[in-house]
Amino acid sequence: MTDIIKPDLKVVKQIISSGGESLKKCYQCATCSVVCKLSPDDSPFPRKEMINAQWGLKDKLVTDPDIWLCHQCGDCTAYCPRGAKPGEVIGAVRKMTIAHYAIPKFLAKMVGEAKYLPLLIAFPVLFLLAVLGAIGRLHIPEGEIVFGHLMPHTIVDLVFVPIFMFSALVFAGGVLRFWRNIQGQCNGKCSLMSLIPTAISVNLDILSHKKFRKCEVNKGRALAHMGVLYGFIGLAITTALAVFYLYILKQESPYLLTSPLKIIGNLSAIALLTGITLVVINRFNVKAQAGMGSYFDWLFIGVIYTVVLSGILAEVTRLMGIAILAYPIYFVHLVSVFFLFLYAPYSKLAHMVYRTIALIHAKKIGREEVEEK
Ligand code: SF4
Ligand code: SF4
Structure with missing residues (x-):
């Protein structure tokens, strides 16, 4: 039959x-x-x-x-x-x-379609405004500009830690199901312990952008992607340092521009801004040959720009003492970080997780490109 x-x-x-x-x-x-x-x-x-x-x-x-x-x-x-x-x-x-x-499916659908963007933005805006209203901070604080006067760090933690945990759980569920679907090709080679050295090797390849450097038409992609990746890594280190300063050293922001936290944070923001700008320039330079990308790609680019520019502008306006600008820009920064974290498992950012898993799997089963090709 x-x-x-x-x-x-x-x-x-x-x-x-x-x-x-x-x-x-x-x-x-x-x-x-x-x-x-x-x-x-x-x-x-x-x-x-x-x-x-x-x-x-x-x-x-x-x-x-x-x-x-x-x-x-x-x-x-x-x-x-x-x-x-x-x-x-x-x-x-x-x-x-x-x-x-990803689960729930409706969030994945909303992140994937431009018509839902206003709703996706409205949720963190209204949520954070409700939080500010609840703690009586729906106004520009007086005196020295300290962002903690708008939203104290305890409230920031209460809002952002659960969002982070939610994203981590959605990612974990997705990765487990993905791995279950592909591990059949392992033929018993993928025990957890044996995956550790492979995972280390793959992560070193990712950090060096070995594969991106094989691009021909879009040669600039390696440098651009590197800027974005290292910017994100630097900002993750900055966040860890902020927790250390706050809860171990008991020092609250604002920190001196010369403190390690500020230096790493500012350098990471510059790397991210440079990287994402190069991504955009490359897309325009090779659009005839390689295409311009989809709404999904551009949404991610837009979110990164909003996070990094609002972060930089909030700092600059704070240093200039312009409270009427600094606090609203800081609010935009909080909204954009909320957006980035909450929708991460449904956005292009998820490629970081799934690609890493697929690369580990490929290396483990010997499914890699021929070097001289
Ligand atoms: S399949 Fe992907 S990696 Fe290969 S040439 Fe096409 S875009 Fe590049
Ligand atoms: S026609 Fe199809 S198979 Fe041939 S190069 Fe284009 S996408 Fe590949």
């Missing part, structure tokens, strides 16, 4: 509406798999993903670790003779996969 596969048009439409609109142009010539420098020789990507996407085979796509081995360099898009933009299609499949593993 012959199995008849029917295309799942709902899934195809979902991929098309998420930035994979050129999907149907693919005539499966495999040029993309040949030019991709990150694809292994055995069962290479992205041609097979293009076929699965054309048929709307969601089960195959969301359990395919290869979609995360793609680093969206756009080389395949530049060389595709049909203009099918495989790099953009794989990006749309990744978005669908992030939504597939």
Whole structure:
């Protein structure tokens, strides 16, 4: 008996509406798999993903670790003779996969569609305004500008720690289900202890941007992505230092610009701002060859800009003593950080987690690109 596969048009439409609109142009010539420098020789990507996407085979796509081995360099898009933009299609499949593993589903849907953006912004704005109202701080505080006078650190912790925990739990659930789906390919090689050295090796590769440096068309992508990654790492260290200063050293902000916390925080903000600006410049420079990216990509870029610019401007206006600007800008900063953390498991930021897991899996099973390719 012959199995008849029917295309799942709902899934195809979902991929098309998420930035994979050129999907149907693919005539499966495999040029993309040949030019991709990150694809292994055995069962290479992205041609097979293009076929699965054309048929709307969601089960195959969301359990395919290869979609995360793609680093969206756009080389395949530049060389595709049909203009099918495989790099953009794989990006749309990744978005669908992030939504597939995230709960609750309605949040993933809202983060993925531009029409819900006002609602997504309204929630943290109204929530934080309600908190300020509840503690009687719905006004510009008088005297020296100290952001703790608007929202005390205990309240900041009470709001942001649960958001962080929520995101961590959603990520953990998604990663566990993703891992369950891909570990079958391990053939018993993926015991927890054996994964540790592989995870260390993969993280060193990520830090060095070894794979990004293989991009041809979008050569600037490695430096741009490095700026963003190191900016985030620096800001994570800054947050840890802030907890140390506050709860161990019992020192409250504002801190001197010469304190290690401020130096690391300011350098990280500059790295992040530089990195994300290079990301935007690169996208415009190679838009004809590699594509401009989707709403999903640009939402993430917009959020990073808002977080970093509001942080820098809040500090500058505080140092200049302009309370009427400093406090509202600080409020915008809090809203943007709330937005970033709360929606992280449904946003492009989730690629950091899923790609790392897929890279560990690939290294463990020996599924890596051929070095000389
Ligand atoms: S996406 Fe383009 S290069 Fe890849 S198989 Fe299809 S037509 Fe060929
Ligand atoms: S975008 Fe780059 S990494 Fe991704 S499949 Fe295409 S060539 Fe390979």
